[in-house]
Amino acid sequence: MKKHVVILEARGGSDKGPYGFRKDSKPIIDSFKKRGWSAEIIFYRDEDRGEIYRYIHEKADAYISRVNPGNLPDETGYFQMLKELVSNGIEGLPHPDAMVAYGAKNSVEKLKGTDIVPEDVYAYYDFDTLKENLPKSLAKGVRVIKQNRGSTGEGIWRVEVIEKDKYKGKIPLDAKLKLTEAKDNHTEEKSLQDFLEFCIQYLEGPNGMLLDMPFLDRIIEGEIRVLMLRNKVVNVVHKKPAQTKDAFSATLFSGAKYRYDKPDKWPELVKLVEGMVPTMQKRLGNYDLPLIWTADFILDTDKKTGNDKYVLGEINASCVGFTTSLELSEDIADEVLALLDAESAVNNRWAAFTR
Incomplete structure (x- = not known):
């Protein structure tokens, strides 16, 4: 192993700190250093695609993608590069196909008829x-x-x-x-x-x-964002829209108020989401789960029972942030290294036995 990880970012956007990179990327680098690994941030541009590909292929064991495709003029070249890296032995976090499958809005449509859609x-x-x-x-x-x-x-x-x-x-x-x-x-x-x-x-x-x-009218009570580290809920954000006429948006930009909770404050939701992960994974292409991703829910009322139920609004998997819980960088580093260690135990030339 080269014991090096590259974090990919894009310049611009509202999620950057004073030095141009995401505020929660440096903690990931520091957490890798504690474990005897190195990591660095590379800003992706189409003009540099070939050079970036060669550098990552030569120097790194894995990449962590933290690029919002909306910050790129055209995301085609970026995804092509990621696919080439994965096909040539670099661990993709997430795999580019998983990023598309989970991050696209039609992920919700693919889950319709389940307990959450x-x-x-x-x-x-x-x-x-x-x-x-x-x-x-x-x-x-x-x-x-x-x-x-x-x-x-x-x-x-x-x-x-x-x-x-x-x-x-x-x-x-x-x-x-x-x-x-x-x-x-x-x-x-x-x-x-x-x-x-x-x-x-x-x-x-x-x-x-x-x-x-x-x-769903109950959006005024707030949207509930579940932050996932692969298959585990690690944080819950309650996002309540501004109390003004016609307001339904749960973004900070629109005036919504955020509250950050530990998972134990939402036991029913945590049980529901973690229990749904295998179904979500199967319906969204059977890819490895993204490293960091979120699922956003809105409360609804079950017409048969009158009980609360959670309805999935969207999934985010491209560039999820955790600036309010920077200590998660330790869990992220542990998860990446455990995954790389597991991958290194298998020779990919030989298929596993299946029945």
């Missing part, structure tokens, strides 16, 4: 499907439409039909909509036709997609 969730990959199906789902009630990429609530819209009682069944294209974006809770009005055309931008490109799910 209702059936009434849809993914749209082209305009014709969007135009055909969104008017039908709007007839059921208020919806949330989410673009595949983006961060801090950008491209996440609460969509409500104005004067809905005028219509029966499929909502017509000239119906007026009230739209609220999670980025800053601002509202605007558009006809359904205009909103459909506006959404074309979210369908463009190889990763274009929209998620359509019901709006």
